[in-house]
Amino acid sequence: xxxxxxxxxxxxxxxxxxxxxxxxxxxxxxxxxxxxxxxxxxxxxxxxxxxxxxxxxxxxxxxxxxxxxxxxxxxxxxxxxxxxxxxxxxxxxxxxxxxxxxxxxxxxxxxxxxxxxxxxxxxxxxxxxxxxxxxxxxxxxxxxxxxxxxxxxxxxxxxxxxxxxxxxxxxxxxxxxxxxxxxxxxxxxxxxxxxxxxxxxxxxxxxxxxxxxxxxxxxxxxxxxxxxxxxxxxxxxxxxxxxxxxxxxxxxxxxxxxxxxxxxxxxxxxxxxxxxxxxxxxxxxxxxxxxxxxxxxxxxxxxxxxxxxxxx
Ligand code: RIB
Ligand code: CA
Numbered sequence: 361x362x363x364x365x366x367x368x369x370x371x372x373x374x375x376x377x378x379x380x381x382x383x384x385x386x387x388x389x390x391x392x393x394x395x396x397x398x399x400x401x402x403x404x405x406x407x408x409x410x411x412x413x414x415x416x417x418x419x420x421x422x423x424x425x426x427x428x429x430x431x432x433x434x435x436x437x438x439x440x441x442x443x444x445x446x447x448x449x450x451x452x453x454x455x456x457x458x459x460x461x462x463x464x465x466x467x468x469x470x471x472x473x474x475x476x477x478x479x480x481x482x483x484x485x486x487x488x489x490x491x492x493x494x495x496x497x498x499x500x501x502x503x504x505x506x507x508x509x510x511x512x513x514x515x516x517x518x519x520x521x522x523x524x525x526x527x528x529x530x531x532x533x534x535x536x537x538x539x540x541x542x543x544x545x546x547x548x549x550x551x552x553x554x555x556x557x558x559x560x561x562x563x564x565x566x567x568x569x570x571x572x573x574x575x576x577x578x579x580x581x582x583x584x585x586x587x588x589x590x591x592x593x594x595x596x597x598x599x600x601x602x603x604x605x606x607x608x609x610x611x612x613x614x615x616x617x618x619x620x621x622x623x624x625x626x627x628x629x630x631x632x633x634x635x636x637x638x639x640x641x642x643x644x645x646x647x648x649x650x651x652x653x654x655x656x657x658x659x660x661x662x663x664x665x666x667x668x669x670x671x672x
Contacts, residue, residue: 363390364506364608365476367469369426370601371399371486372409373443374450374584375511379485379601380410381573382667384419386609392472392480393422395465399486399530401438401447403428406486408456409448415458416451417572417671423458426465427489430531435487436520441591442584450583451576469494470501479506481608484538485601487527488512492534495541507544509608511601513621513634514550515651521629525550528623529632536623539634545649547621548603549634552614552652556603556660559596560585565661566668573671577664603655606663613663615654620645 368383368391370376383391394414396407407425414423429435443449461468469490473480482505484491491508494501512527512535520526528535539545558581567578581599588597607614620637622645624630636651637643 362478364388365390365392365478365480366483366608367392367395367472367480369395369397369465369482369484369486369490370410371397371401371406372413372448373400373406373486373601374448374580375599375601376485377409377413377448377580378577378599378664379605380413380419381417381576382602382605382664383483384417384421385670386667388609391421393424393468395424395426395468395490397426397465397486397490398428398435399527400443405447407460409446411456411458411460412448412453415456416453416576422461422468424461424463424465424468427493430487430489430534431492432533436526436530442587444583451579465490466493466497470498473501473504476504479504481506482508483510483604483608484508485511485604487530488534488538489531492531492537495537502541502543505543507546508538509546509604511548511553511604513547515634515636515638516551518633519550523630524632528634532623532625532632536625539621539623539648545621546607546616547634547649547651548600548607549651552655553600553603554598555655555657556599557596558585558599562596562661566665569665569668571668571671573668577668602664603660606660609663610659613656613659614652616650616652618647618650620647621649621651
């Protein structure tokens with residue numbers, strides 16, 4: 361069966377790092393490259409973190425640095441409370457030797473999509489600045505994009521403001537471009553990702569996999585669980601970004617609902633909100649998104665462990 365070609369656009373970040381691990385080796389996926397963006401930490405740090413994860417796991421794909429700020433407004437503060445000063449505190453990596461691909465992330469996305477012999481799926485797990493810029497710079501890529509499977513938004517409660525989730529509000533204008541581009545968006549919002557709670561028992565389970573991916577997962581999640589407990593009082597933190605890759609590997613692990621979603625870019629108290637017509641009754645607008653509503657938690661962790669075992 362043909363592998364699904366994907367580009368992972370991310371801001372590592374602990375959950376992004378697990379998404380990289382999952383996307384790089386699964387037989388159903390062909391990871392064409394990784395692009396980095398400012399988000400959880402500065403662009404320099406998210407990029408270094410992506411390179412470190414690839415080097416540690418022996419992942420040989422291009423890593424391209426992207427936007428160091430949103431398209432229009434100033435960036436939100438980085439999230440050191442959760443991800444630490446480096447953006448990937450916890451694991452200790454050997455000296456970094458993996459080289460950055462010299463292309464800008466936006467150019468890499470455009471070149472790679474246009475050059476691909478089959479359509480590509482974009483998988484953004486950070487602010488959407490690179491994706492928005494690529495669509496605006498070269499709209500021709502849209503005819504070769506199957507889907508945009510992204511982590512972001514919420515049809516219920518945000519995590520930066522009551523209304524808005526980080527990846528969307530950090531560059532709401534870029535999100536507006538993405539949700540109005542005409543290609544199907546699969547939205548892994550907080551409503552879904554808050555079901556993927558990485559409890560210490562999950563870390564214990566994955567730590568039994570004696571290979572680099574098992575160790576990386578364990579080192580990442582021990583730190584992540586500690587900061588979730590310290591910052592929010594949670595026993596288990598939501599492992600947001602890997603839900604995108606789990607969906608690509610086995611879509612039956614997630615229940616979706618088609619609906620119209622629009623991004624609030626008005627700059628008011630709900631700026632950056634994904635306004636979802638959940639009942640498809642409030643607007644007569646086209647259903648531009650598959651919004652994810654329910655996670656089969658057992659299947660999800662089995663997929664994560666299946667990916668870890670691929671590094672034996
Ligand atoms: O709101 C959660 C999202 O913001 C996750 O993708 C996390 O990694 C950060 O990018
Ligand atoms: Ca992320």
